[in-house]
Amino acid sequence: MDMSCNYIQTFFPNHLLKVCPLLPTKKVVCGLVTREKAATTTDSSICSKTSSIMRKPLTKSLVEIETDHKLNKVVNPGKFGKFGGKFVPETLVACLNQLEVEFNFLLQDSEFQEELSTALRDYVGRETPLYFAKRLTDYYKNDNGEGPEIYLKREDLNHVGAHKINNAIAQAMIAKRMGRKSVVAATGAGQHGVATAAACAKLDLECTIYMGTTDMEKQSSNVLLMKLLGAEVKPVEGSFKDASSEAIRGWVGNLESSYYLLGTVVGPHPCPSMVREFQSVIGKETRRQAMEKWGGKPGVLVACVGSGSNALGLFHEFMEDEEVRLIGVEGGGFGLDSGSHSATLARGEVGVYHGAMSYLLQDEEGQILGTHSIGVGLEYPGVGPEVSFLKETRRAEFYTATDQEAIDAYHRLCRLEGIFPALEASHALAFLDKLCHTLPNGTKVVVNCSGRGDKDAATVFQYKQHLMQQ
């Protein structure tokens, strides 16, 4: 028993772990403590002693502990209602647990937080402005001159041009802390791949990005960027879902020196929570900026939803503020009835995918359906479990916008504000067409401009050519 105590002492950081040896079952029940709350699941009558533990650096080898089910609920359950969880092979469980421990520690570690904060400010370019889009606002005014006020949260101004880097830089820093030498990631549209490659270059980590061949064709400029940044790009036959699976396979073979950098709020616990936490800087800044600008909160938040990272990044801060409406907009492709879309929440069913229970687009036999959207970053057939939860509880509303509507919104923002939105973000902007005339005069609407659309100019060009030819 003492040996197991020592074992845990070696690997767990101080002030995080109160260890109570549990004699009868030769199992250790432990509580992970954060500064705000004390671990109390253990029965005090059997806790004969608690030991204070000196922090030693986490080693490279995996910590194999049995985690009590109750423990999960207290600290970070990984479940959002019935969604989420950890549906992974046994080999990965311990690894995920280690990641969770490290993550929880780093949330409180002021040195890490300061380093991250500096990187976000000096490298990424935060904080991003909350920009009052006057001409867009005027466009949506009715004949009486009434209408909502539209603000854009400018995630397009981030280094490498999208919100993805908020998460990539933080996780790359975690990888470095954990002593990993290389990073593995999968990317759909390429934004996450580019962000990861950039972060790895900055932190001197080897980087391998898996990308589907169909995506590589559509987003060739992003492929070039990744290569220039020193990453190895491995093509995988198919699209993002195939690239993901291949990436995980690649990672599992090299668990000790490699770190899998997930780009969005999907996957097994703790990934969705971790990614959301790093993206939540968007919402935190928005709250403060809204207070500075109009002395209140936003009335409505609008964001596009592929897997949900930029949406959760904006929404999370306001989840408890019931009066703030949360609206997610998915890729409607050629229309919901065409069968060619990516509207997971509109047309999907609950299932398990990539380690978590969530909505996903599947056929009657439970096979994953192919998806389509002109915003390649929205083409994920699943969606983050926390997003599914928001839908189920009706805390957030979800709609769709078609390819054509997104392209029109792209054009509109270019003309009216001189900003090229990413085609993904254009879906959120497209929804303003349906939303604005329903809102009372002066409602403050904040749209997450999650990325810049320079990468999409060629796509829009080809779309126009294609239309002209018809």
Place this chain on the structure above:
Amino acid sequence: MAAAATTTTTTAGTTTSTCRVAKPYSSLAAFSPSQLPFKFNKVTSRSNNSIRCTLTRNPFSVTEMDGKTEFDPALWQRPDSLGRFGKFGGKYVPETLMYALSELETAFYKLADDREFQEELFGILKDYVGRESPLYFAERLTEHYKRPNGEGPLIYLKREDLNHTGAHKINNAIAQALLAKRLGKQRIIAETGAGQHGVATATVCARFGLQCIIYMGAQDMERQSLNVFRMRLLGAEVRAVHSGTATLKDATSEAIRDWVTNVETTHYILGSVAGPHPYPMMVREFHAVIGKETRKQALEKWGGKPDVLVACVGGGSNAMGLFHEFVNDKDVRLIGVEAAGHGLDSGKHAATLTKGEVGVLHGAMSYLLQDDDGQIVEPHSISAGLDYPGVGPEHSFLKDEGRAEYYSVTDDEALEAFKKLSRLEGIIPALETSHALAYLEELCPTLPNGTKVVLNCSGRGDKDVQTAIKYLQV
């Protein structure tokens, strides 16, 4: 009085007489300057008991006599009331434009004091452009340039690449558009080479709802069709220029012609610190925010000033934007890096300050690349933004005064630097900026340990990816 040997030399615009007075006048105090007919500029005392002095009519043309010239930049007029920086600059334009230029100058001075205008501009720079841009400590780049004993300078990047539209260009474009609006002008024209300034101008016109016409050389339009498409998406009209070599200088001439014709309704957004007064001064002032922020950030970060500032020089706007704040700080070294293209002796380069001669181009006197007949030589650089045969008059002045140093790097060196920053810091710099970065190779080994170097990362390199991949074979 012992016989004084006098030699007289004349350079353009000034007459310099050199007087050598032999002993016994070893004491300067005995010499009374007011008795002389010329303005007495400077006296140096040589160790061998003679006094050597420079007498000039024009107080700004002190030519170097021996070794370092002592000067006080704080006394310089940059520019003077006629828009000259020493002999450079000025207003060499057709009569029709004189009024417009004066009107512009008056408006500019008035708005400099207009609190409402300044606040509006500040708000737009903050919320629309995304200022202030960070001063980023490039740790891996610094490490790379450390000498074997672990010593080396500290390298900081001023992140103008993070601005909206991806370069410093927008600082000036947005301010000029706001100024045009104040002047009641509804029509904006601009010239563009590769398209960056065109896109920046079209962007601000979309933002302010102004009509926008961009002149672009027909040859450039072919090479940069995506930028042309972008400008059109932003609602601008792109007019092809077929005259001359159908490149930037011809587009500029065409834009000036348009302005002459439509001067009452139209404002010309010039993209750099070139052109007739008040443009060099105005564009510099609008970019000066770069240097102002840098001063503040340097103080916050290390409690002092930068030691060396490095920037690429095409027309010279990003360099002036960084340098201007520090010109009067003599302990801050200013280094501009031009494009040597295929090499300075190849004839295919854009190193105006190194290989050019003084002349008048686009309304200002400055150094420019010209042949023996005074015709403009077509410049070359792998980076379109440095591909300008002239240079801002203020740079010509700073060079002649010895206040700033100018060097050049080749296409290949720039490409290497492009790759290096991408790999070491995960920042893909514009090919223009890469020229400044390439100069670090020569500079860093010469700098004492701990020297603070601030390099203007004037733009991002997404636009250059295709070019780079072709050459780097990645």
